[in-house]
Amino acid sequence: MISRFKAEIATATLTASLGLVTVIGALEFGIGWGDAGPESGAFPFYIGLLVIGASLGNLAQMARDRSALQAVFLDREQAHRVGSFLVPMLAFVILAVTLGLYVATALYLAFVMWRQGGYHLIVSAASGVAAAILFYVVLEYAFQVPLLKGPLESALGLY
Structure with missing residues (x-):
């Protein structure tokens, strides 16, 4: 049996990890401004930050309302x-x-x-x-x- 709390933690951790991988990968391509505008890593960098922020928000929301997450997620x-x-x-x-x-x-x-x-x-x-x-x-x-x-x-x- 998997509780909803465990499933939420796993999902938030996975999405935050994917966001972090995106941010690190984007840094390799540059995130600043070049002669022709933003460098190729700028958009993925900010999307990765957005994913990390959303994941952290989910973790915070989960910690605040933990009693609602004790239901069974998967039996x-x-x-x-x-x-x-x-x-x-x-x-x-x-x-x-x-x-x-x-x-x-x-x-x-x-x-x-x-x-x-x-x-x-x-x-x-x-x-x-x-x-x-x-x-x-x-x-x-x-x-x-x-x-x-x-x-x-x-x-x-x-x-």
Whole structure:
């Protein structure tokens, strides 16, 4: 069980860290004024400061009203639901890199429709393949946007 208080601390710490990384990175590019105006790091620097300030504000607000944050943020059942979507998405990313985006899309949609949607396996598989073919036609031919392809597309000569 994760309390809302712990989740707020973790989120504020993460966003403050990202803001700090942005500020440090912006300093490498310069944050002052050059001959042509502001240097390239000026905008990211101030955005990073804004993110850090907002994170510190969240921490201060949390410290002030801690009693309201004792509620449960994530219990076992909710974590299971989150995981039931997170694990297939991670598998999709791995499959997209190894097998190509269209094959990964077909497999992901078929699996999610079958396991989480409760559809019959044949309907799920047909829908996944149909969606992948539709995406291929629309993206590759209509919009002429080539996406990551894998060994199956190569074997079919779809490069």
